[in-house]
Amino acid sequence: MAKARGRVIFEEDLCKGCGLCVSVCPTKIISLDNSTINAKGYHPAIVIEMDKCIGCANCAMMCPDVVITVERY
Amino acid sequence: MAKARGRVIFEEDLCKGCGLCVSVCPTKIISLDNSTINAKGYHPAIVIEMDKCIGCANCAMMCPDVVITVERY
Amino acid sequence: MTVVFEKTKGLTDVQTHYCPGCTHGIVHRLVGEALEELGVLDKAIGVAPVGCAVLAYNYFNCDMHEAAHGRAPAVATGIKRVRPENFVFTYQGDGDLASIGTAEIVHVAHRGEKISTIFINNAIYGMTGGQMAPTTLIGQKATTAPLGRDEAHSGKPIKMSELLATIDGAKFVERVTVTTPGHVRKAKKAIKECFKLQIEGKGFGIVEVLSTCPTNWGLTPEESLRWLEENMIPYYPLGSFKRPKEDD
Amino acid sequence: MTVVFEKTKGLTDVQTHYCPGCTHGIVHRLVGEALEELGVLDKAIGVAPVGCAVLAYNYFNCDMHEAAHGRAPAVATGIKRVRPENFVFTYQGDGDLASIGTAEIVHVAHRGEKISTIFINNAIYGMTGGQMAPTTLIGQKATTAPLGRDEAHSGKPIKMSELLATIDGAKFVERVTVTTPGHVRKAKKAIKECFKLQIEGKGFGIVEVLSTCPTNWGLTPEESLRWLEENMIPYYPLGSFKRPKEDD
Amino acid sequence: MRKVLMKGNEAIGAAAIEAGCKYFFGYPITPQSELPEYMARELPKIGGVFLQAESEIAAINMVYGAAGSGVRVMTSSSSPGMALKQEGISYMAGAELPCVIVNIMRGGPGLGGIQPSQTDYFQATRGGGNGDYRLVVLAPADVQELVDLIIEGFDIADQYRNPVMILGDGMIGQMMEPVEFKEPKKRDLPEKDWATTGTEGKRKPNIINSLYLAPEELEKHNIKLQAKYREIKEKEVKVQSYNIEDGDVVIAAYGTTSRIVKTAISQLEREGYKVGLIRPITLWPYPYEEFQKINDECKGILTVEMNNGQMIDDVKIAVEGKYPVYFYGRTGGMVPTPDEIVKKVKEIHGGEI
Amino acid sequence: MRKVLMKGNEAIGAAAIEAGCKYFFGYPITPQSELPEYMARELPKIGGVFLQAESEIAAINMVYGAAGSGVRVMTSSSSPGMALKQEGISYMAGAELPCVIVNIMRGGPGLGGIQPSQTDYFQATRGGGNGDYRLVVLAPADVQELVDLIIEGFDIADQYRNPVMILGDGMIGQMMEPVEFKEPKKRDLPEKDWATTGTEGKRKPNIINSLYLAPEELEKHNIKLQAKYREIKEKEVKVQSYNIEDGDVVIAAYGTTSRIVKTAISQLEREGYKVGLIRPITLWPYPYEEFQKINDECKGILTVEMNNGQMIDDVKIAVEGKYPVYFYGRTGGMVPTPDEIVKKVKEIHGGEI
Amino acid sequence: MEERIMIAGFGGQGVMAIGQILTYAGMIEDKNVSWLPSYGPEMRGGTANCGVIISNEPVGSPVVVNSTSAIIMNKPSLDKFEKFVNKGGKLFVNSSLIEAKSERDDIDVYYIPANEIANELGNSRVANMVMLGAYLEATKAIGMKSIEEGFVKVFGEERAHLLPINKEALKKGGEFVREQKKFLETKSY
Amino acid sequence: MEERIMIAGFGGQGVMAIGQILTYAGMIEDKNVSWLPSYGPEMRGGTANCGVIISNEPVGSPVVVNSTSAIIMNKPSLDKFEKFVNKGGKLFVNSSLIEAKSERDDIDVYYIPANEIANELGNSRVANMVMLGAYLEATKAIGMKSIEEGFVKVFGEERAHLLPINKEALKKGGEFVREQKKFLETKSY
Ligand SMILES: Cc1ncc(C[n+]2csc(CCOP(=O)(O)OP(=O)(O)O)c2C)c(N)n1
Ligand SMILES: Cc1ncc(C[n+]2csc(CCOP(=O)(O)OP(=O)(O)O)c2C)c(N)n1
Ligand code: SF4
Ligand code: SF4
Ligand code: SF4
Ligand code: SF4
Numbered sequence A, B: 001m002a003k004a005r006g007r008v009i010f011e012e013d014l015c016k017g018c019g020l021c022v023s024v025c026p027t028k029i030i031s032l033d034n035s036t037i038n039a040k041g042y043h044p045a046i047v048i049e050m051d052k053c054i055g056c057a058n059c060a061m062m063c064p065d066v067v068i069t070v071e072r073y
Numbered sequence C, D: 001m002t003v004v005f006e007k008t009k010g011l012t013d014v015q016t017h018y019c020p021g022c023t024h025g026i027v028h029r030l031v032g033e034a035l036e037e038l039g040v041l042d043k044a045i046g047v048a049p050v051g052c053a054v055l056a057y058n059y060f061n062c063d064m065h066e067a068a069h070g071r072a073p074a075v076a077t078g079i080k081r082v083r084p085e086n087f088v089f090t091y092q093g094d095g096d097l098a099s100i101g102t103a104e105i106v107h108v109a110h111r112g113e114k115i116s117t118i119f120i121n122n123a124i125y126g127m128t129g130g131q132m133a134p135t136t137l138i139g140q141k142a143t144t145a146p147l148g149r150d151e152a153h154s155g156k157p158i159k160m161s162e163l164l165a166t167i168d169g170a171k172f173v174e175r176v177t178v179t180t181p182g183h184v185r186k187a188k189k190a191i192k193e194c195f196k197l198q199i200e201g202k203g204f205g206i207v208e209v210l211s212t213c214p215t216n217w218g219l220t221p222e223e224s225l226r227w228l229e230e231n232m233i234p235y236y237p238l239g240s241f242k243r244p245k246e247d248d
Numbered sequence E, F: 001m002r003k004v005l006m007k008g009n010e011a012i013g014a015a016a017i018e019a020g021c022k023y024f025f026g027y028p029i030t031p032q033s034e035l036p037e038y039m040a041r042e043l044p045k046i047g048g049v050f051l052q053a054e055s056e057i058a059a060i061n062m063v064y065g066a067a068g069s070g071v072r073v074m075t076s077s078s079s080p081g082m083a084l085k086q087e088g089i090s091y092m093a094g095a096e097l098p099c100v101i102v103n104i105m106r107g108g109p110g111l112g113g114i115q116p117s118q119t120d121y122f123q124a125t126r127g128g129g130n131g132d133y134r135l136v137v138l139a140p141a142d143v144q145e146l147v148d149l150i151i152e153g154f155d156i157a158d159q160y161r162n163p164v165m166i167l168g169d170g171m172i173g174q175m176m177e178p179v180e181f182k183e184p185k186k187r188d189l190p191e192k193d194w195a196t197t198g199t200e201g202k203r204k205p206n207i208i209n210s211l212y213l214a215p216e217e218l219e220k221h222n223i224k225l226q227a228k229y230r231e232i233k234e235k236e237v238k239v240q241s242y243n244i245e246d247g248d249v250v251i252a253a254y255g256t257t258s259r260i261v262k263t264a265i266s267q268l269e270r271e272g273y274k275v276g277l278i279r280p281i282t283l284w285p286y287p288y289e290e291f292q293k294i295n296d297e298c299k300g301i302l303t304v305e306m307n308n309g310q311m312i313d314d315v316k317i318a319v320e321g322k323y324p325v326y327f328y329g330r331t332g333g334m335v336p337t338p339d340e341i342v343k344k345v346k347e348i349h350g351g352e353i
Numbered sequence G, H: 001m002e003e004r005i006m007i008a009g010f011g012g013q014g015v016m017a018i019g020q021i022l023t024y025a026g027m028i029e030d031k032n033v034s035w036l037p038s039y040g041p042e043m044r045g046g047t048a049n050c051g052v053i054i055s056n057e058p059v060g061s062p063v064v065v066n067s068t069s070a071i072i073m074n075k076p077s078l079d080k081f082e083k084f085v086n087k088g089g090k091l092f093v094n095s096s097l098i099e100a101k102s103e104r105d106d107i108d109v110y111y112i113p114a115n116e117i118a119n120e121l122g123n124s125r126v127a128n129m130v131m132l133g134a135y136l137e138a139t140k141a142i143g144m145k146s147i148e149e150g151f152v153k154v155f156g157e158e159r160a161h162l163l164p165i166n167k168e169a170l171k172k173g174g175e176f177v178r179e180q181k182k183f184l185e186t187k188s189y
């Protein structure tokens, strides 16, 4: 598996759990965390296997709430 | 000279003396009568040489005030 | 002897208030003739605008409804939706239709209302004394454009027929003029065809008539016709912009 | 390590009131980024519409002016004529721009006002709860078209970009969408080009963005993107309708 | 007919249909959109037409056209949208066309808010449009009365050839209450022989118009309108009143506010206060005479409105300085509570203000 | 400065320019079109902007934008056009933006006619738009006063961040009289630090707005507006009065009508009658207090208007039933003659009505 | 002194202009003045009139009802305004266009063939100035110098070159009245 | 008898619906009733509440201020409406979403884990009906048959097939309260 080149940071409390980032992540590493409810009452998006992130920023591109910051190494 | 084939009747009191009929008569037989002022205060259009009228209705076609009736023989 | 031309029953006997040589009068006659010849005078309801034609309700020999400035298409919509079997037309100037009433004319086309519009484009606000219209030509003087219309300030004149033709519900769009007997005959043909469209229930139709305003142009009636031909026609090309398609 | 994406300074830190997954948010971000990247944030004055974006004045990080429903282009005109050196944009929905505000958008184009408009076409009245817009598709349900829009009753949806492109003063007209990261990038490019037009003083520019309304479409955010692609794009083709000509 | 539970906005639609109204032209705006939505569902079923206009202005002008062609027709909006209809309303009043216009008011000014308010009283009763004209303005206090007034409103409009306005607030539009559809008292309604329906070759053309270029004619037209307004003033005043012959304080309130006042009055009565109520049902024509019946010992009139004081002008005109006139109002969507009113009444009673 | 003869409509333009107004957005309508035409000629010369809007609605919203960006700006119209501006005016009042709006009234309702009238008094003083808002309404009686009030009007607008309306009739717009341009009394005007001018990176963004979705906030905003209106009521009432301490009859009239009344009063004085006059110059705030000064023996107040009776409401509110209130009006462009007024006063004097 | 002058005719006959000139001239002579136009319902060719007040006192009502003088350019205006001339007042009738005679015998009536005189001067458009000249001669209300200044004010410097022919017209109107005055003076009523 | 019930929560939690069902049911039982909604400023996900009045007397103010009962579905609503419950009144708290406890000791408070109960029933959307069931059990204000009729009125015949699961939710809510009631009865205040 390719070496991880990216990292994403979600500002969890701003997330509305819309799932758009989930649907566009090429590496399918984003999911909605059904076990948490954030301040706004939504299940926020989380990344489990951060090492798979390629830093493509697709997620950020689609996030309507500017929740995501993307870094690349 | 061609035999007259048309006749035009002007409802003089409706004429506003705009001269549009004058300008389109192919036989140049219409003029504005500077010697009369009609009820509306205008010099009305008149035809002097009616026998030259060819009944083409150009005058009627251009009259904005529907002053003219055209007959043909 | 045959009468080859007499006054149509489509007009009343009231003398118009139009200025001498103003071609509003010619267009009135053509509309009256078309209504008569198509046999719809008895079921016609006309909508008069606010503009020089504001008194049109006195001239057309059918039921008439006066509208607020620019709103004739909305009024006509109200009438036609209630009485789809009647023949409904509006008669509007360029200030009325292309300025304050832009939304109403666009949306009557957008909805494909089955009404017909006669649009008198004289490149000026006639009734109120010669202010600039959206259709006033570049360089043309108006009381609110004393040095002539300036593109940098006011843009280029708007071409309503071209604009409306982009809308699907507008099924008949044609621009004509009445500067010569020949043009008058063509204008009449266009008006009749446009009216037929409504009779056949096909959608919205509009005939734009390039018209004169000798008074506010500061020209004689005859000069006005020439000015129109030399200045307006080159910018506002005559012709058909849209006819109903086979499947309309 | 490099930050390849972070929140633009063009937006404030206020969280938006938009529904989850509503693409209004994406477009806000693109506008904010464009303002920042073009260096006009400090001299920008935005005009917020009446529509779901009514609170946009809280989100864009520049001076903001709220307008009455449909009148944003007129408000923007007032601002730009007073402050030609400022950067003035409107952000409007389809009810706002294509329905009640038709006259205002047409005439801002007609005069060639040097402003930029972002037009959010989501084929519905979002804010008021899903009524039919002039852009609602045939068959699409809305609370005021409970059986779906019917052409015979309401006509076919209006295509504002095509209509505005006929107007000379509209120098930049492009339709984009934001359904995929690729489309988002193209949308951003269009918005930046459109804004540049104003910076260069060339005339009126508009970017129509096909956008979703998951709430009133009754779909999930993701379903909404697909519905848009499958239904809206075929009717509202993406692409450039007008770019400034050499001599503009 | 059995009672049904209905939301005010939908009840308006049902009542209009009951009254034979088959045409509705409107434009969405909160808090009245349930009405056009109801009409969109129901009118097609009865062969009527619902049309969403491109704007409030277009809507009122469509109503103008439809009314001119002789049918019962309705439009509705809320405050900012109603501001846009003013020119069209003035035209309809000028051309003497009947119709029913519904304003479900929200807080202002400007875009304001979307919560209930009574802030367009002046606009409704004095005319926000140009010229001397009057609308018959009906202010229902509950959904049943709303239904009754809509049905009667169409009759009033037809009888006098005049637009009728239903002035409700967001509360009455949004709330649900049980309603019954009752036949209104029959009125002798004139033929609409003035309507533009096409001559059918059977009569002279009809003209719907409000333009009179000669001032003599426009004045004549105005005199005719004023005569009609006088007749309406004589015949159509509606008011409910209560305890005004012996109330120590009399409250004037209309619409849903009057219900809050009633609750306050009950509370005051329980505490031993005598408080009267004048509830105008017609805001124009205004029930000025009713105020003559107030007892001489009354310590003051309290006007309660969900605005900053508009009907208070009419109350002052009515009482002619005979009693002090006080005001209590909440605005912007805030609704006065019975307690607040109780407190105010006690202050007046105690001579504290 | 030397006197010049000017048509009222043009004098408005000249006065506005004198007051530093460089922006005008308007739409043609008789009888005020000379004003936009004047501005079209003059503003470009001083680096200002005249723009003919596509409609009255666009015009008022352009004014809204221009005022929001911090400059002095004007629009004008006549009755039906003014009806269309109501929503925009309500927005400006709600957003607290200064501007001067001119209404050169003509006969109504609807399209009405093009001759002088005073038929939009209600609309101007009570607001034809939605919500509780007030315009400062100035009613000049001659062209000189028109000029003075325009110039002061801009100051008032800026001082209170509120739209000011100049309410004239077709007569004052069309007539020519000599005028002089005088410096108004200096006012301490606040900085327009709220304007949208671009932040220049130097401050937080400014927001021009009338929306407050939370009712608590909208109420707070309304309370603030009302406080401002109270201040205006305290400080800005303008009225001219005459013989009210001993007039047997007092006439209330404003604008050009008051001049006709003055001629009538002179005539009556020559015949030995004592007749007073109250001429409100501000129609809002209304000079209610002035009516307190009327002598107790006065037989009645005659309100004279070119309408069917609108200011009469304010007169009734002012006199609180102390004197009978009579009305004389002509409408539709008809102008009352001094003789008609003389006759009416004699009737009141003789107790005939 | 208070002159209340009604000037009436068809639109296009220049009635508004002579009213304005008079008003300017009055102002130049430090009088209180007002000019109030009124247009008929027609757009063009309809009737138009204006009322001018020139007074030592501040002007009250600017509406001229009972006029001290009336300058009447067409028949409909004669019918409308003749009756409102004050007893002892002056009525100036453009006899080129009005055949009818006044029915009043309590006022001075001057019949001036203004169009003919103007045509003689070679410009039919100055008929209005002929009438104004007549008025000035008969009333002496305003000095000729002020009128000339007023003319330039109304028509602007650009059209100042038209002043000579207009002065000529004023003069001819005055002359005509002097003739008629002689005649009137012999009349007794 | 006069029940003034405040029902409050997030938009989407079905607070409006249970208010309407109650109101219908009250009407069916020939009471005077009113239902008044209020929405927060947010478009979606904001707070929403409705006030229901069920009374033997005609309904005066439809605004529920001092409530006899309150059904509270989220924390912000607890903060807002807890204090307005009449002394001796009843407060129903959705303890699935609200951790806090009521600070009132002069009213009956019921904590119902409505979402959990609903999830157990296999449909999280019926949490509102659980709360309604609790209310009905505690107050006995309205009969269950009327509530069922009301349900069909509100949701229409098309959604009548959802009635069984909703009935189940009502029942579970009721049962939960019966348990808690027993506990409450032992409490003395
Ligand atoms: C709401 C409103 N605004 C303005 C006017 C004044 N007005 C009357 S006609 C007109 C314009 C007429 O121009 P156009 O439509 O081109 O018609 P034309 O006179 O040239 O035939 C205007 C602005 C009005 N009556 N109502
Ligand atoms: C004059 C006026 N009319 C109507 C409204 C109500 N209203 C608010 S937003 C809106 C439509 C919004 O739709 P759109 O412009 O498509 O924006 P979206 O919410 O879809 O983004 C309407 C009709 C209003 N506020 N003002
Ligand atoms: S940056 Fe790309 S890979 Fe990483 S989480 Fe986002 S979409 Fe997935
Ligand atoms: S797109 Fe943004 S708001 Fe939506 S789930 Fe992902 S992070 Fe949350
Ligand atoms: S019919 Fe023809 S020839 Fe005869 S007068 Fe008319 S234009 Fe001339
Ligand atoms: S065209 Fe008609 S109105 Fe004009 S001069 Fe000829 S007849 Fe007269």
Ligand code: SF4
Binding pocket: C017, C018, C019, C022, C023, C024, C052, C122, C126, C127, C212, C213, C214, C215, C216, G043, G044
């Ligand atoms: S003003 Fe112009 S458009 Fe109007 S009638 Fe006269 S010439 Fe015709």
Ligand code: SF4
Binding pocket: D017, D018, D019, D022, D023, D024, D052, D122, D126, D127, D212, D213, D214, D215, D216, H043, H044
């Ligand atoms: S209603 Fe629609 S457009 Fe508005 S915020 Fe929600 S999803 Fe977006």
Ligand SMILES: [Mg+2]
Binding pocket: C093, C094, C095, C120, C121, C122, C123, C124, C125, C126, C133
């Ligand atoms: Mg025109």
Ligand SMILES: [Mg+2]
Binding pocket: D093, D094, D095, D120, D121, D122, D123, D124, D125, D126, D133
């Ligand atoms: Mg939308």
